[in-house]
Amino acid sequence: MGAADDASPTAGFRAGLRVGFGIQGVIMVGTCLSYGALARETGMGVLYSAATTGFMWALPAQIVFAELFAGGASLLAILIAVGVTNARFTPMAVALMPVIRGWGPRKLAFLAVHFVAVTPWALTMRDAPAMPVPQRMPFWLGIGLVNFIGGTTATAAGNMMAVAFPTYVSLGLVFLVIAYWSILFTDVPERYAQFAVGIGALLGPLLFLATPEWSLLLGGLIAGTAAYFLNRRLEERDARRTAAATTVGGGEDA
Amino acid sequence: MLDGLTGADAWPWVVLVACAGVTYSARWLGVMLSGRVNAGDEIFKWVNCVAWAMLGALVARLILLPSGPLATVPLSTRVICAALAFASYRLIWRNALFGIAVGVGAIMAFTATGFKLL
Numbered sequence A: 001m002g003a004a005d006d007a008s009p010t011a012g013f014r015a016g017l018r019v020g021f022g023i024q025g026v027i028m029v030g031t032c033l034s035y036g037a038l039a040r041e042t043g044m045g046v047l048y049s050a051a052t053t054g055f056m057w058a059l060p061a062q063i064v065f066a067e068l069f070a071g072g073a074s075l076l077a078i079l080i081a082v083g084v085t086n087a088r089f090t091p092m093a094v095a096l097m098p099v100i101r102g103w104g105p106r107k108l109a110f111l112a113v114h115f116v117a118v119t120p121w122a123l124t125m126r127d128a129p130a131m132p133v134p135q136r137m138p139f140w141l142g143i144g145l146v147n148f149i150g151g152t153t154a155t156a157a158g159n160m161m162a163v164a165f166p167t168y169v170s171l172g173l174v175f176l177v178i179a180y181w182s183i184l185f186t187d188v189p190e191r192y193a194q195f196a197v198g199i200g201a202l203l204g205p206l207l208f209l210a211t212p213e214w215s216l217l218l219g220g221l222i223a224g225t226a227a228y229f230l231n232r233r234l235e236e237r238d239a240r241r242t243a244a245a246t247t248v249g250g251g252e253d254a
Numbered sequence B: 001m002l003d004g005l006t007g008a009d010a011w012p013w014v015v016l017v018a019c020a021g022v023t024y025s026a027r028w029l030g031v032m033l034s035g036r037v038n039a040g041d042e043i044f045k046w047v048n049c050v051a052w053a054m055l056g057a058l059v060a061r062l063i064l065l066p067s068g069p070l071a072t073v074p075l076s077t078r079v080i081c082a083a084l085a086f087a088s089y090r091l092i093w094r095n096a097l098f099g100i101a102v103g104v105g106a107i108m109a110f111t112a113t114g115f116k117l118l
Helices: A009-020 A023-041 A046-056 A059-070 A075-100 A108-115 A118-130 A133-164 A167-185 A191-210 A215-253 B007-034 B042-064 B068-072 B075-091 B096-113
Strands: none
Touching: A009 A023, A009 A133, A023 A046, A023 A059, A023 A118, A023 A133, A023 A167, A023 B096, A046 A059, A046 A133, A046 B007, A059 A075, A059 B007, A075 A108, A075 A118, A075 A133, A075 A215, A075 B007, A075 B042, A108 A133, A108 B007, A118 A133, A118 A167, A118 B042, A167 B042, A167 B068, A167 B075, A167 B096, A191 A215, A191 B042, A215 B042, B042 B075, B075 B096
């Protein structure tokens, strides 16, 4: 891998493009194909469904949007549902920016943040910290650009091909992203993030039964805070043990 | 079809642009709040925990309580296929493509044949 040795921003961008054209991109395209097909079922045309992908760039919210809009919900109801579903972007962007910033004009962040989506976010949070700082933003933009072009095109294509899909193919496409996320989320290096994913996964479905619309937000706050404090207690315990071991060791030596 | 741009057909586009605005505000707010946060800070860790917990909650919900086409697949099949994807990734080669192929292949095979394991 030449990109790892070469610290230039261009190499970072190229690495991002490679990711976008790799498995990650295949998943993104597959997901958008299935969304396009779903959008067709709710009455959206080719251009309109592609526009929902390009403007929102948030698949779970797009699905909520499609269902509500097709059902004739009011604008306010749709806006609240979309807003709540997408509230996760705020903590995701807060976490991402300190990792990728350090290259290009500061205002670039406002463009870069539009590309925040679960899959590239999880991948970048996992891989970017190991890269030189000036490579990270270009890396992110490289993935984002390929994803964006691929995703909007695939939505249009899925919309056009919708009728041609047998049930098991559309199911496979929907399941593609779930299978990828289960793999990606359980592969995070930091212990606190592992706790957060685990507690969130336990709490999320329970909260969803109680309050479907707020479950993601509440689950994230409660499970995330629990994971944070659990990790902190363990860190303190580890620190005490290390300190104790050092004292005992020192005593024996003396 | 929601594809028009004029007259009565403009409404879907108004709704879409409003939703896009709400979505982008959540991202914009993140950029604004991130200004004073550094990657090593405790607050960064906490926010990171909240973000990851939301994603954990999301994927668990999609497997256990899906809406849309997946809801027609039995719960046991969904759980088994997700577990298969995860296990094939973890136990064999740590290759994401392989794990995904196993999971997706399994759910397509189960659905196409109507086979139910549990």
